[in-house]
Amino acid sequence: IDELRHVQTQVHAMSHYNKHFNGLHDFAHMHxxxxxxxxxxxxxxxxxxxxPFEFLTAISFSFEYVLTN
Structure with missing residues (x-):
């Protein structure tokens, strides 16, 4: 739940840039x-x-790094 709050805070901070930069509404195009x-x-x-082994290893290490701050 704490990580969800962090994401919501960052998304809210980025939303102010939408009036200056066109494209935050179209993620697939800007990606x-x-x-x-x-x-x-x-x-x-x-x-x-x-x-499958490389996928699980890469994803688990990346999420462990992200979620442990």
Whole structure:
């Protein structure tokens, strides 16, 4: 529940930029065009295309890192 609160706070902080930058409403379109999403996009593309063991290892370590702050 605490992590959900953190995400909601960050999304609310980003929502103020929507009036200055067009595109926060269309995530799928901006996902291919924003340069700073290249690292997580590459990571999850590699995780999805890997075998089952590599997928579980990559996802579990990434969530462990994110969720433990």
């Amino acid at each position: 291919d065009r924003v340069w700073f999403l290249s690292v997580p996009k590459s990571f999850f593309d590699d995780a999805r295309s890997a075998g």
